[in-house]
Amino acid sequence: MKRYSLVVLVLSLASAFVFFLGRAMLELGPTAIDLRAPVAAHLAESGVTHPVTAVLLNYRGYDTLLEIAVLLLALLAILAVVGEAPASPTRAAHPVLQALGRLAVPLMVVVAVYLLWAGAFRPGGAFQAGAVLAAAAVLLHLVGLLPGWSKPRLGLRFGLAAGFALFLAVAAGLLTQGSLLQYPPAAAGVLILLIESGLTVSLALILAGLFLLLSREAEA
């Protein structure tokens, strides 16, 4: 009985929330602050021509800087939770699946590099490229060609931290010139591509690590 009344209470509160939020959204006037015009106006000095990439890595670069820090923290927390365990040997999947994996992964790497390059002027960028690379690693693991992680070695640790460290180094370097993450317009394009390359590598390793760290006990 108590359980039933809780369900009714929560569902009615949720419905009321949707009703009032919907009403409020309908009555909403035109936006007081419109960021579209400033975004478009400064696009020429941002170093890239795709507005979303410009917002992510130039106008609001510190959001992205903190994001890669959060991801690194999440991976460290998972490492702390799962502890050290020996990676168990992978079970080889069906040969056809393995062949498919061998065929698909190089294509995925090419797509990732293209997405990274395309981010400057069309939809794409470090996030999507990193995600595709991570998916390639997960695929390799699932067909039994890539073992799960036991304990990250030195090289892997460098790779995991590289994106954050590189981003932080660029930010610190720019801090001596003026303010945090304010790129000089002439060098902005190169700096953004540099940061994005670092981000792609680290994002791919971190996202793949989330899976490879968690899945190693699956075979045990």
Added chain:
Amino acid sequence: MTFVFDLLLALSLLWSAWRTLATPRLDRAIVLFIIFGLLMSLAWARLAAPDIGLAEAAIGAGLTGALLLDAYGVLLRRRGTA
């Protein structure tokens, strides 16, 4: 015409979300969640946000789905051995 499509897409989003929460079998719930993620990437395409659509398809549907299914498999195997 696009209005009808948007409405259908919104309804399928809500339906798959509802089934994700309400379906009794956990494996089906996870697969429905992956479907939800793919429908979300369609919604992002409709909102003229191809960047998010790409990320959602790769991360929201792909990686999250793989993580969830993997966790489900481990729990199932532990129950089998216990």
Added chain:
Amino acid sequence: MSTGFIFALTGAILFAAGVAGVVLIGHLLRRILAFNLMGSGAFLVLVGLAQRQDVVDPVPQAMVLTGIVVAVAATALALALVRKLHALTGQLELPDDVDA
């Protein structure tokens, strides 16, 4: 009704459904699913409401792109904790829920 508004409204419903799921469902894996639905709803409101006149706005789009990547990290951490809990106690619900 514009495309942006339809999806903003859908997002509001998804968010409410996700919150109700997180509160009402005891099973932790399902709670993670509900939590993800909640997040997707919030993302839809962010972008849909900003584009309710159907003019593309890159700022909320970039924010949501960041949010999606953080959401998967949070999901993975939650799954790691759930798996640890299950390995230690054999439970898939939090102790308070078991008592109630």
